[in-house]
Amino acid sequence: MSDPVSKSTLTHIQRLEAEAIHIMREVVAEATNPVMLYSVGKDSAVMLHLARKAFYPSPPPFPLLHVDTTWKFQAMYELRERMAKESGMELLVYQNPEAAERGINPFDHGALHTDMWKTEGLKQALDKYGFDAAFGGARRDEEKSRAKERIFSFRTASHGWDPKNQRPELWNIYNARKNKGESIRVFPISNWTELDIWQYIRLNDVPIVPLYFAAKRPTFEWEGGLFMADDLPRLEKVLGYRPEITERSIRFRTLGCFPLTGAVESEATTLDEVIQETLLTTTSERQGRVIDKDAGGAGMEVKKQQGYF
Amino acid sequence: MSSSDVIYQTEALIAEDIAAYLDVHEHKSMLRFITCGSVDDGKSTLIGRLLYDSKMIFEDQLAALETDSKKVGTQGGEIDFALLVDGLAAEREQGITIDVAYRFFSTEKRKFIVADCPGHEQYTRNMVTGASTADLAVILIDARKGVLTQTRRHSYLAHLIGIRHIVLAVNKMDLIGYDQARYDAIVADYSAFAASIGIEAFTAMPISGFKGDNITALSENTPWYSGPTLMGHLESVEVNTAAEAAGVFRMPVQWVNRPNLDFRGFSGLIANGTVRKGDHVRVLPSGKTSTVTRIVTLDGDLEEAVAGQSITLCLADEIDCSRGDVLAAADAPPQVADQFETSLVWMADEPLVPGRAYWLKLASQTVSVTVSQPKCTINVNTMERLAAKTLELNAIGVAEITTDRPIVFEPYGESRTLGGFILIDKISNATVAAGMLNFSLRRAQNVHWQALDVTREAHARLKGQSPAVLWFTGLSGSGKSTIANLVEKKLHALGKHTFLLDGDNVRHGLNKDLGFTEADRIENIRRVGEVARLMTDAGLIVLTAFISPFRAERDIVRAMLPEDEFFEVFIDTPLEEAERRDVKGLYKKARSGALKNFTGIDSPYEAPENPEIRVDTMRETPEEAAERIVALIIGDWMPII
Numbered sequence: 001m002s003d004p005v006s007k008s009t010l011t012h013i014q015r016l017e018a019e020a021i022h023i024m025r026e027v028v029a030e031a032t033n034p035v036m037l038y039s040v041g042k043d044s045a046v047m048l049h050l051a052r053k054a055f056y057p058s059p060p061p062f063p064l065l066h067v068d069t070t071w072k073f074q075a076m077y078e079l080r081e082r083m084a085k086e087s088g089m090e091l092l093v094y095q096n097p098e099a100a101e102r103g104i105n106p107f108d109h110g111a112l113h114t115d116m117w118k119t120e121g122l123k124q125a126l127d128k129y130g131f132d133a134a135f136g137g138a139r140r141d142e143e144k145s146r147a148k149e150r151i152f153s154f155r156t157a158s159h160g161w162d163p164k165n166q167r168p169e170l171w172n173i174y175n176a177r178k179n180k181g182e183s184i185r186v187f188p189i190s191n192w193t194e195l196d197i198w199q200y201i202r203l204n205d206v207p208i209v210p211l212y213f214a215a216k217r218p219t220f221e222w223e224g225g226l227f228m229a230d231d232l233p234r235l236e237k238v239l240g241y242r243p244e245i246t247e248r249s250i251r252f253r254t255l256g257c258f259p260l261t262g263a264v265e266s267e268a269t270t271l272d273e274v275i276q277e278t279l280l281t282t283t284s285e286r287q288g289r290v291i292d293k294d295a296g297g298a299g300m301e302v303k304k305q306q307g308y309f
Numbered sequence: 310m311s312s313s314d315v316i317y318q319t320e321a322l323i324a325e326d327i328a329a330y331l332d333v334h335e336h337k338s339m340l341r342f343i344t345c346g347s348v349d350d351g352k353s354t355l356i357g358r359l360l361y362d363s364k365m366i367f368e369d370q371l372a373a374l375e376t377d378s379k380k381v382g383t384q385g386g387e388i389d390f391a392l393l394v395d396g397l398a399a400e401r402e403q404g405i406t407i408d409v410a411y412r413f414f415s416t417e418k419r420k421f422i423v424a425d426c427p428g429h430e431q432y433t434r435n436m437v438t439g440a441s442t443a444d445l446a447v448i449l450i451d452a453r454k455g456v457l458t459q460t461r462r463h464s465y466l467a468h469l470i471g472i473r474h475i476v477l478a479v480n481k482m483d484l485i486g487y488d489q490a491r492y493d494a495i496v497a498d499y500s501a502f503a504a505s506i507g508i509e510a511f512t513a514m515p516i517s518g519f520k521g522d523n524i525t526a527l528s529e530n531t532p533w534y535s536g537p538t539l540m541g542h543l544e545s546v547e548v549n550t551a552a553e554a555a556g557v558f559r560m561p562v563q564w565v566n567r568p569n570l571d572f573r574g575f576s577g578l579i580a581n582g583t584v585r586k587g588d589h590v591r592v593l594p595s596g597k598t599s600t601v602t603r604i605v606t607l608d609g610d611l612e613e614a615v616a617g618q619s620i621t622l623c624l625a626d627e628i629d630c631s632r633g634d635v636l637a638a639a640d641a642p643p644q645v646a647d648q649f650e651t652s653l654v655w656m657a658d659e660p661l662v663p664g665r666a667y668w669l670k671l672a673s674q675t676v677s678v679t680v681s682q683p684k685c686t687i688n689v690n691t692m693e694r695l696a697a698k699t700l701e702l703n704a705i706g707v708a709e710i711t712t713d714r715p716i717v718f719e720p721y722g723e724s725r726t727l728g729g730f731i732l733i734d735k736i737s738n739a740t741v742a743a744g745m746l747n748f749s750l751r752r753a754q755n756v757h758w759q760a761l762d763v764t765r766e767a768h769a770r771l772k773g774q775s776p777a778v779l780w781f782t783g784l785s786g787s788g789k790s791t792i793a794n795l796v797e798k799k800l801h802a803l804g805k806h807t808f809l810l811d812g813d814n815v816r817h818g819l820n821k822d823l824g825f826t827e828a829d830r831i832e833n834i835r836r837v838g839e840v841a842r843l844m845t846d847a848g849l850i851v852l853t854a855f856i857s858p859f860r861a862e863r864d865i866v867r868a869m870l871p872e873d874e875f876f877e878v879f880i881d882t883p884l885e886e887a888e889r890r891d892v893k894g895l896y897k898k899a900r901s902g903a904l905k906n907f908t909g910i911d912s913p914y915e916a917p918e919n920p921e922i923r924v925d926t927m928r929e930t931p932e933e934a935a936e937r938i939v940a941l942i943i944g945d946w947m948p949i950i
C-alpha cells in the first residue's frame with residue numbers, strides 16, 4: 001500500500017532531520033554568539049536532540065537558555081537539569097526580575113503574565129548575554145502567522161518583527177548577516193508537524209517530560225478548564241482559596257506554565273498510546289493554551305510584532 | 310479504492326494497531342510543491358481542500374472556519390477553504406495572499422509541504438522563493454478564463470527555477486459545466502506556450518477545488534478524463550532528492566568538527582550522489598585528495614550516506630579543508646571559476662548597481678562579487694528580451710558576474726546547491742537577488758583539477774628529503790655559481806636529489822626571449838621562481854644562482870613557497886673585490902659602456918636584509934662556505950620527514 005521507498009529516497013523524517021541539522025550548522029558557522037531557547041517541551045526536546053546530532057562528537061557549541069516564569073511544572077525543571085547535564089551544554093536560566101518583584105502570576109495578571117515573564121524576559125535575557133542568534137522550536141503548522149515566518153527571522157535592535165519586510169529565503173541558503181544590535185531567531189523545525197515530532201521522539205527515544213503521559217494527578221477546575229495542582233500552597237496563595245482537588249488520570253498535549261496549560265483526561269500511558277490519541281483527537285494542539293486566544297485570530301501575530309518568540 | 314475507504318482504513322489502523330500505522334508512516338517520502346495562480350483562480354481554496362480531504366483539519370478549526378466563512382467568506386456562506394490558508398492579518402483584510410505561506414498535510418504515501426505563492430506580478434520574488442525548494446508546481450487556471458498572462462509568467466518562473474514537474478490544474482470546471490471541449494482547448498493552448506519556453510512535459514487535469522472534483526478521486530462529472538487525480542499524481546512523482554542521489558558525490562563543507570586533537574570531521578549536507586566509507590574524495594578548490602575513513606553520526610557510523618542527508622565525514626589524511634570548500638568524488642570534481650553568466654531575479658526595492666560589490670553566497674561559500682550591466686531583462690509576461698541598464702524589483706535578467714576569488718560551482722541546471730546563489734547588500738545586509746549560474750566564462754587561474762594524486766609530500770617522502778630552494782644572490786663575480794656548484798656536489802654525495810638552475814641553462818632555453826631591461830630581468834626571475842617551485846613540488850632541492858638584485862623579486866619567489874622551504878643565500882662580496890676578480894670580463898665591458906644596466910655599475914644591487922644564510926667571501930673559502938651551508942640545511946631540517 002505504501003510507496004516502496006528505494007534506498008536513495010529518504011523518508012520525510014530523514015529529510016526533516018537533515019534540514020534542521022543543516023540550519024543549526026549554518027548558524028554556528030555564521031553567528032558570533034548563538035543560543036538555544038529551551039522551553040523543556042517536546043518540541044524543545046526534539047530540537048535539543050537534533051543539536052546533539054548536528055555537532056556530534058562535539059557537544060552543541062552554544063548554551064541552552066530557559067526563560068523561566070517560575071510557574072513551570074516541577075517535572076519540567078527536573079528534566080531541564082538532567083538534559084543540560086547529559087548534553088554537556090551550559091544551562092542559563094533567566095527570570096525577569098521586575099516580574100518577580102511585582103509578583104506577576106497567571107491568575108491575577110492574565111496576558112500581562114506572558115508579556116512580562118516571557119516576552120520581556122526573553123528580550124532582557126538576549127540583551128544581557130548579547131546573543132545574536134537564538135534557536136526556537138516554533139513550527140509553521142502551529143498557527144497561521146507562523147506559517148509565513150522565515151526560518152531565519154530577523155529582529156530589530158528592539159526585538160521587533162516586521163512581517164512585510166522579511167528577507168526572501170531561497171533554496172537552503174540562509175543570509176545570516178546583520179547589523180550591530182540586530183539579532184536572528186532561527187527555527188530549525190519550522191517544517192515539522194506535531195506528528196513528525198512524535199514520530200521523531202519515538203524513533204530516537206528522545207527524553208520528554210513525563211507529564212505528556214497519562215497518570216493519576218491532582219487536578220482542579222478553573223475558568224472552565226482542567227488544570228493540575230502542581231504546587232498547591234502556591235496555588236492557594238494566588239487564587240485566594242483552596243481549589244477543590246480531584247485525582248484524575250490526565251496528561252498534557254502541550255506544556256507551558258502550569259496554570260495556563262490545560263490538561264486532558266486520558267489513559268494514554270505509553271508513547272504509542274499518546275500518538276494514537278493525538279491522531280484520533282479532534283482538538284488542535286494549541287487550543288490547550290490560553291495565549292493564542294487574545295485579540296481574536298491575529299493573536300500570535302500581534303505578540304510576535306511585540307517580540308514574543 | 311475510493312478516498313473515503315482509504316480514510317476509513319487509516320482510522321481503523323490507528324485505532325487497532327498504532328505501531329503498525331507508525332511504522333508505515335515512518336517510511337513515507339516527502340514532496341514539496343508550490344501552487345501558483347492569481348487570487349481568483351481558487352488557489353487557497355484548493356489548498357484548503359487538500360488539507361480538508363487529507364483530514365488535516367481538526368474539529369475546532371472547522372468550527373472556527375464555519376464561523377469565519379459566514380463572517381468574511383467569499384463563498385456566500387458556504388465553507389470558504391481559503392480562510393484556512395490565508396494567514397497574516399493584512400492579507401485577510403485585503404483578501405489576497407501577500408507572502409509565501411507553508412502548509413503541511415500527509416497521506417498514506419507521502420508528507421507534503423505546500424508553498425502557497427502569491428499571484429500578482431509585484432510578488433514575483435515571493436513566487437521564486439517558494440519555487441526554489443519545490444519538486445513540483447501546480448499552475449492553476451480558471452477554466453472560464455483560460456491561459457492568461459499570469460499563467461505564462463508563473464510557468465516561466467517555475468521553469469526558470471528548474472522545477473521538474475509541472476501540473477496544469479484547470480480549476481473551476483464546475484463553473485463551465487465540466488465542458489470537455491473547453492478543457493481540451495485550454496490544454497492545447499497551454500501546450501503550445503509551454504513548448505515555446507522549453508517546458509518539455511506537463512500533466513494537465515480538470516478539477517474543482519471548491520467541489521472536490523478529481524482531487525482525491527476521479528470525478529463522475531468528468532467521465533471523459535482518465536488521467537491521475539491531483540492527489541494521486543502528487544503521491545507518485547519522483548522527488549528531487551531521489552534525482553539528486555543519482556548524481557555524483559558533492560558535499561559543501563559547512564563546519565569543521567574538532568572536539569579534540571584526535572578528531573577532525575567535516576560536516577555538511579550532501580548535495581548530490583552517495584558517499585561510502587573508503588571512497589576517494591577530492592577537496593575543492595585545492596584539489597587535494599583523500600579517502601573517507603568514517604561517516605560519523607550520534608547513532609553510530611554509517612557505511613554510506615546519500616544526497617539530502619546531513620553528515621560528518623572523517624578523512625584519512627590531514628589535508629586542508631574548511632567551511633566553503635566542497636568535498637566531491639575524486640575522479641569527477643566540480644569546476645572552479647570566477648566569471649559567470651547568470652540569471653538574476655532582483656528582490657530589493659533598491660535597483661541593481663552594476664559594478665558595485667555585493668556579497669555572493671553559494672552553498673557555504675561567501676565571496677565578494679560585482680555584477681556587470683545586464684545583457685537583457687526578460688519581460689515575464691511576453692518573454693521578450695529587452696535591453697536594460699539595471700534590474701528593478703521583481704525584474705529577471707541575464708548578467709555577467711565576477712567573484713573576487715574562484716568558487717566551486719556547477720551550472721544550475723545540474724545542481725541547485727552548487728548553481729543557485731543569493732546576493733546580499735554589503736551595507737543593509739538585505740538579500741537583494743537570487744541567481745542561477747548558467748555557465749562560467751573562463752576557467753580560473755587555479756588549475757585545481759590537475760592537482761595530482763601523488764602529492765608533493767609523496768614525492769619528497771620517496772626521495773627521503775624535504776624539498777627546498779637555496780636562492781643564491783649576489784653581485785656578478787661574487788662566487789654564487791662556484792659555491793652553489795660545490796653545495797650541489799656535496800648534497801648529491803649525500804644521496805640528495807638536487808638541481809641547479811643558473812643563468813646559463815635558463816637563458817639559453819626557457820628565457821631566451823628575454824633581454825636585460827628591468828622588465829625582462831623581473832620576468833626572468835619570476836620564471837625561475839616558478840620553475841623552482843615546480844621542482845620543489847617534485848621533491849627536489851633546488852639551487853639557483855642569479856644576481857637577482859631586487860629585493861621585491863626575491864620576495865615574490867619567497868611568497869611562492871612554504872615558509873620553511875625558501876633559503877636566501879647571500880654571497881656577500883664587496884663590489885671592488887668582484888670587480889677586481891672580474892672572471893668573465895663583464896665589469897670591464899660595463900665600465901667601458903659596452904654593457905648597459907649592469908648591476909653595481911649603472912643598476913643597483915639591493916642586498917638582503919635578513920638572509921637565511923650569509924657568506925662573507927672575504928673570510929670564508931668557497932669550500933668552507935659550501936660545507937657550512939650543507940651542514941646548516943641538513944642539520945636543521947633535512948631529516949624531518
